[in-house]
Amino acid sequence: MxxxxxxxxxxxxxxxxxxxxxxxxxxxxxxxxxxxxxxxxxxxxxELTLPGFKHDxxxxxxxxxxxxxxxxxxxxxxxxxEWIYPEIAYAHPFEDGTAYGCYKDIETTAAQLGEDRQAYLDLFSPLLENWDKIGGELLGPLGIPEHPLEFMKFGLKALPSAQMLVNHYFKNERSKIFFYGSAAHSTLPLTNIASASFGLVLTTSAHKFNWPFxxxxxxxxxxxxxxxxxxxxxxxxxxxxxxxxxxxxxxxxxxxxxxxxxxxxxxxxxxxxxxxxxxxxxxYGAGVFKMDWALSEPIPFASEKCRKAATIHIGFTKKEIENSEKEIHQKNITSTPYVLVAQHTPFDPSRAPTGKHTAWAYIHVPNGSTADFTEVIENQIERAAPGFKETILGRSTMNAVDLQHFDPNLxxxxxxxxxxxxxxxxxxxxxxxxxxxxxxxxxxxxxxxxxxxxxxxxxxxxxxxxxxxxxxxxxxx
The missing domain is CATH 3.50.50.60 (FAD/NAD(P)-binding domain)
Incomplete structure (x- = not known):
């Protein structure tokens, strides 16, 4: 050549x-x-599990x-x-079977939070209004912002840790847990400086664009x-x-x-x-342990909001999520980790045989871990969706090293x-x-x-x- x-x-x-x-x-x-x-x-x-089941x-x-x-x-x-838009961008279940959902409409989302409603609007409404001014600069290298005042306002919210931000804005633990679900995408301890930025960007994008697939x-x-x-x-x-x-x-x-x-x-x-x-x-940061399932039916989440969301964040207390994201950086894993779940087939039946479903999930683990966390993940999902394990027809697992073999960039x-x-x-x-x-x-x-x-x-x-x-x-x- x-x-x-x-x-x-x-x-x-x-x-x-x-x-x-x-x-x-x-x-x-x-x-x-x-x-x-x-x-x-x-x-x-x-097709990672059974014939006809398409997995990402x-x-x-x-x-x-x-x-x-x-x-x-x-x-x-x-x-x-062709983009698929779920009714709810992401949901976060609680142990009593209820959940909060992040709707594209910010008012609908805030209304779930009770006494934290106005605090949620105060936090996200300015970011949503200014996204067109600062979104491109947030997704790029450091430079002189075109709209410095709006960028500075974002920076003041983004620089603290996720823990500091939720303690400042919210009174109820559920509101704090809800924000942690998106902030934990950072794969950082939620006490780290700037860990709040991930939750701010991802949640604002949910209100602006939804979380499509x-x-x-x-x-x-x-x-x-x-x-x-x-x-x-x-x-x-x-x-x-x-x-x-x-x-x-x-x-x-x-x-x-x-x-x-x-x-x-x-x-x-x-x-x-x-x-x-x-x-x-x-x-390099923490790794992930990732799973896919072929299912006989949709994940039987106790909350209807979870059934209407393509992305579900699982972590049942504020402390549980904090410990989960802290321990991986100390080469440990908790028995109740933060789990990120995706379900496509309730909204896109083309990914599985007629009447059947798929699901996808991962947890954060120490970099390079070869441990098997199948039981830990499935137990966490079962807490939010009793009967989940009975729907499993087949499963595929990839530990952190497997993922690097799949894609050398990981x-x-x-x-x-x-x-x-x-x-x-x-x-x-x-x-x-x-x-x-x-x-x-x-x-x-x-x-x-x-x-x-x-x-x-x-x-x-x-x-x-x-x-x-x-x-x-x-x-x-």
Whole structure:
């Protein structure tokens, strides 16, 4: 393959594809090289349990796929993408069989919280009103905000820990637990500085866009992106493991959708020793233990609100969730962990044989854990849905190491491309003016190890592509 390209992307996760699309949109000649036989990184759909049951192997609900300033402006509908919108974005059950649901309508959501109703509105209404002004900047690198006052107001709420924020705003434990459900997506101890930011962004996006998912499987999101990319003239090469950049065709720019640990293994890169040492110090976060089930019927949640939500956060007391997220960073796991559950088939029956259902769940675990947490997860779900275990027809489990084998970007089962604490939230993979550029002027990082981090939003790839355009193709901007 001696043909010369303007830019080559290594890795076909959502960020790699986003980078390739952005460059191709500008008229450049690009290609994507992917090591696996199936594109998409962690955004894929397969039959993991029984024939006819389609499971999302990695990402299952894509709240930022629609909220992404880049993806939402692509004509993906023309390439077969159909979004499914559950009535309730996410729900949080309590032990008495009731639950709170996060509706798209903020007033309906707040009304459930009783005496905390106004506090909820005070917290989220300004963020929702200003999302169009600050949303794009929240999903990007540090810079001078276009709307500094609105951005500062968000920062004052986002900088505290989730624990500090809920104790300041809410009186009732259930209101605090409800916020913890979205904040715990951070995979951080909820006492950590800035852990509140994840709950703020995700909940605001639920009120702005809902938490949708692609009909037929998350893999259809990848397919639509790639079909659009190919329609622009882009090329895709599978089963190509890049060990040496000199094995690739010539190009002005090489965009790596890889984490630091993987990138440093690629030979032929002109990285100085200081940059290598700083990259080697990059911190990976906790891993996950993930399960899929083939079910004879929908999960029998006691609460109707849970039955109307595609995403369910399980953790029955404030202390239970706090301990769950603290212990994993001390290499422990509790017997009552925070569980994130997704159920697609009540809203998308195309994913299972007629009358049957699927479910998906994970818990956070110590990075690299090989322990089996099947019983722990199923026990937690059973508490919210008595009779759940009796509906199981088949199951698939993946520990943290299995996940890395499935997708080499998931180092030790870390689904966020690196720890997203205050030291690596914006300054990832290292602190520098342009986190996407490297000492090698040809080489850029476009993975979730760059800002804004984990999630299927493509903004890491978009911003990396913008940097490459500025450096090598200024006339196209």
């Amino acid at each position: 001696s043909q010369k390209y303007d830019a080559i992307v290594i890795g076909s996760g959502s960020n790699g594809i986003a980078a390739a699309i952005r460059l191709q949109q500008k008229g450049l000649k690009t290609a994507i090289f992917e090591q696996a036989a199936t594109p998409g990184g962690a955004t894929r759909t397969q 192997v990695g990402s299952a609900i894509l709240p930022l796929g629609l909220a992404s300033p880049f993806f939402r402006n692509l004509p993906l509908k023309d390439f077969g993408l 692609p009909k037929g499987g998350a893999g259809n999101f990848t397919k639509a992106l790639l079909d659009y990319y190919k329609s622009l003239g882009g090329e895709l090469f599978m089963n190509t493991w890049v060990e040496d950049i000199r094995d690739l065709p010539n190009a002005y720019a090489y965009m790596f959708d890889l984490t630091p640990k993987q990138l440093l293994k690629v030979r032929g890169l002109n990285f100085n020793s200081l940059y290598r040492r700083r990259m080697e110090a990059f911190n 180092i030790g089962g870390d689904i966020n491309g690196g720890k997203q604490d205050i030291t690596q939230l914006f300054t990832r993979p290292i602190a520098k003016l342009s986190p996407y550029a490297t000492p090698d002027p040809r080489v850029y990082i476009c993975s979730s190890s760059t800002p804004p981090g984990g999630g299927v939003h493509g903004m890491c790839g978009y911003h990396a592509a913008q940097k490459a355009l500025k450096d090598h193709f200024q006339e196209l901007l």
